[in-house]
Amino acid sequence: MDQSYEQIYHKQEKEYWWFVERRKTIIMLIKEISRNSRILEVGCSSGVLLNELKKSGFASENLLGIDISEKAVEAVKKNVHCNSIVMDAQHLEFPDESFDIIIASDCLEHLESDENALNNWFNVLKKGGQLLVFVPAFKFLWSYHDEINKHFRRYTSKELQVKLQNAGFNLIKTGYWNFSLFFPTLMIRLINNIAFRIFKLKRHSKSGDLKSLNPFINKLLIKLLHTETVLLRYIRFPLGVSTFCVAKK
Numbered sequence: 001m002d003q004s005y006e007q008i009y010h011k012q013e014k015e016y017w018w019f020v021e022r023r024k025t026i027i028m029l030i031k032e033i034s035r036n037s038r039i040l041e042v043g044c045s046s047g048v049l050l051n052e053l054k055k056s057g058f059a060s061e062n063l064l065g066i067d068i069s070e071k072a073v074e075a076v077k078k079n080v081h082c083n084s085i086v087m088d089a090q091h092l093e094f095p096d097e098s099f100d101i102i103i104a105s106d107c108l109e110h111l112e113s114d115e116n117a118l119n120n121w122f123n124v125l126k127k128g129g130q131l132l133v134f135v136p137a138f139k140f141l142w143s144y145h146d147e148i149n150k151h152f153r154r155y156t157s158k159e160l161q162v163k164l165q166n167a168g169f170n171l172i173k174t175g176y177w178n179f180s181l182f183f184p185t186l187m188i189r190l191i192n193n194i195a196f197r198i199f200k201l202k203r204h205s206k207s208g209d210l211k212s213l214n215p216f217i218n219k220l221l222i223k224l225l226h227t228e229t230v231l232l233r234y235i236r237f238p239l240g241v242s243t244f245c246v247a248k249k
Contacts, residue, residue, distance in 0.1 A: 176240025
């Protein structure tokens with residue numbers, strides 16, 4: 001991740017609608033998990049999710065975050081008071097069967113070898129342990145936002161499922177997330193990509209899609225996605241800006 005973008009990311013991730021509702025969705029998806037579970041968050045950023053896991057009943061001594069960024073790890077230690085380590089997500093330096101749950105939200109697409117990473121994550125999970133992965137969906141949604149984030153790829157739900165199964169995981173729940181804004185996102189990104197290609201404009205934004213919003217609009221988007229989070233318990237959306245999998249070792 002670009003360093004200037006990382007600063008913007010850390011400022012936005014606590015209140016920005018996308019992150020707020022994705023965290024709620026993650027906690028909903030692991031709602032039935034024992035509060036004594038040992039959890040690793042891969043790509044923990046400044047630790048906002050770890051803090052919310054603490055609030056939902058998981059003990060801080062059982063929560064561990066890793067990130068490639070030293071700034072992110074220091075922020076976790078300072079603000080969340082959870083264990084955090086600078087570590088490459090492709091090469092986890094933990095003994096086999098160390099964790100009950102691994103959470104990786106918008107991390108796998110940053111890794112050059114996602115297959116090696118998944119094999120490694122499989123090894124450090126306990127037998128019966130679960131992996132929860134969120135990644136950006138559909139290559140045709142590729143935009144400057146992906147470039148500034150230094151993404152290697154976007155996934156279809158099927159592609160993510162196959163990679164998880166190849167690593168040895170059994171699928172529990174799969175689907176797409178942010179169906180509500182899929183078509184507006186598609187239109188905006190297609191128009192922007194065509195415009196920049198035709199007119200050969202230079203892109204100067206360091207924030208990608210992470211732009212400050214009017215608080216009312218931000219709250220409105222949170223409520224919109226929260227409705228989707230509730231529905232996700234009962235239905236599987238056919239499309240979305242992201243795709244996710246819950247898988248078991």
